[in-house]
Amino acid sequence: MRTQARLDTATVESLLAAAVAAPSIHNTQPWRFRLDPGSQALEVHSAPERTLPRTDPTHRAQYLSVGAAVFNLRLAAFHQGWRPEVRLLPDPHQPGLLATVRLTDPLGADDQLADSGLYEAIARRRTCRMPFTGRPVPEPIVAQMASAAHAAGARLHVPDIAGTRRLLRLTARAEARNHAHPDRTAETRAWLTAPGAETPYGIPVTALGPPDAGRRMPMRDFTGALPALRLPALWFERHVQVALLWTPHDRRDDWLRAGQALQYVLLTATAHGLRTSLLHQPMEWPDLRAATTLPRHKRCHPHMLIRFGYGPDGAHTPRAPGHCTAQPPAPSATGSGTS
Numbered sequence: 001m002r003t004q005a006r007l008d009t010a011t012v013e014s015l016l017a018a019a020v021a022a023p024s025i026h027n028t029q030p031w032r033f034r035l036d037p038g039s040q041a042l043e044v045h046s047a048p049e050r051t052l053p054r055t056d057p058t059h060r061a062q063y064l065s066v067g068a069a070v071f072n073l074r075l076a077a078f079h080q081g082w083r084p085e086v087r088l089l090p091d092p093h094q095p096g097l098l099a100t101v102r103l104t105d106p107l108g109a110d111d112q113l114a115d116s117g118l119y120e121a122i123a124r125r126r127t128c129r130m131p132f133t134g135r136p137v138p139e140p141i142v143a144q145m146a147s148a149a150h151a152a153g154a155r156l157h158v159p160d161i162a163g164t165r166r167l168l169r170l171t172a173r174a175e176a177r178n179h180a181h182p183d184r185t186a187e188t189r190a191w192l193t194a195p196g197a198e199t200p201y202g203i204p205v206t207a208l209g210p211p212d213a214g215r216r217m218p219m220r221d222f223t224g225a226l227p228a229l230r231l232p233a234l235w236f237e238r239h240v241q242v243a244l245l246w247t248p249h250d251r252r253d254d255w256l257r258a259g260q261a262l263q264y265v266l267l268t269a270t271a272h273g274l275r276t277s278l279l280h281q282p283m284e285w286p287d288l289r290a291a292t293t294l295p296r297h298k299r300c301h302p303h304m305l306i307r308f309g310y311g312p313d314g315a316h317t318p319r320a321p322g323h324c325t326a327q328p329p330a331p332s333a334t335g336s337g338t339s
C-alpha cells in the first residue's frame, strides 16, 4: 500500500528553496507554486507575467526553466526521504499547470537519484560567464553528463572541433541578429539589474562576463545599447568544450523533460567541480535553431548549447523566495506550444 506524505510547512519550504535555485532564462524565474490541500500535490504553474514575448514567443525557454525547477524538486524530495511522483501537463483544462509533484513512498534502496550527491550541488551551481582554463574535461565525466541527459529523456551531443566551430558560428550569427533588433535588445536589457536594485529577478551586472578578446566565444551581451556597462575583453579558452542538448520530439512535455535534463547535466558537472554557462541564442531564431540540428539524426530538436570546463566560480544571482499558495491560480495564457 502507498504511503503519501502530508506536506508540512518545513517540508514545503525546503522543496521550494531547492526549486527556485534552478537556472531560468534571464533569471525570470517563470514559476509559481500551489499546494493542493486535497491531494497534497505540489503544483508548478507558469508565471505569465514573467515571459519574454520577443525572445521566447513559444514559451519553450520558459518550459526549460520550469523543467529545471521540477528536477530540483525531485532531488529535494529524495533528500527528505520520499519518492517523488511527477506528472507533466496533468490537466488539459489548465494549460498553465505544467507539473505536479507528489511525495508518495518512503525511499527504497533502488532510487538512482537518492544518494547521487546532486542535491548538494544545487546550491553550488552558478552560471559562470568568465573565461575557463581550457583544461580538457575527462571523458568519464562527459559520459556521465550524457547519461544524465538520457536518463531525463533527452540527449547530449558533444561535437568534435569542427562541430564545435559550426555551433559557435551559428551562435555568433544569432547574437549579431539579436543586436540588430532593438526590440530584442530592449527586452534583454530590461532584465539586467543595477547594483543595489531591490528586485530578486533578472541578472545583476556583477554576474555578467567580458567579451572574448579572441572573438571565438559568442557569449550573450546583456548590455545592449549600454556599452558603458560592458567589461573589457578577456581571452577565453582556446579549447572550447560545448554540448548540444536535444530531444527526439518537440512538444510541450518534451520541453519540460529537456529542462529536467538540462539541470541534471548542470548538476552532474557541478558535482565534478566543473563550471558551466549557457548559450541559448541560436535557439531563439527558428532557422538558426534548425541549423543546429544533427544531420545524422532524423528527429533532433535542439534546446541548448552548454559550455563546460574548469574556471572561476560564477557570481551569485538573487532569487525570489518560493511561496506556495493554496488558492487556485488565476487563468493563464502561457500554455501555448507546438503540441
Ligand SMILES: Cc1cc2nc3c(=O)[nH]c(=O)nc-3n(C[C@H](O)[C@H](O)[C@H](O)COP(=O)(O)O)c2cc1C
Pocket (backbone or CB within 6 Å): 021, 022, 023, 024, 025, 026, 027, 061, 062, 064, 065, 068, 125, 126, 127, 128, 129, 202, 203, 220, 277, 278, 279, 280, 281, 314, 315, 316, 317
Ligand atoms: C532556458 C535558459 C536560457 C538561458 N540562456 C542563457 C544565455 O543565452 N546566456 C547566458 O549567459 N545565460 C543564459 N541562461 C542562464 C541564466 O541567465 C541564469 O540561469 C540565471 O541568470 C540565474 O543565474 P544562475 O544560473 O547563476 O543561478 C539561460 C538559462 C536558461 C534556463
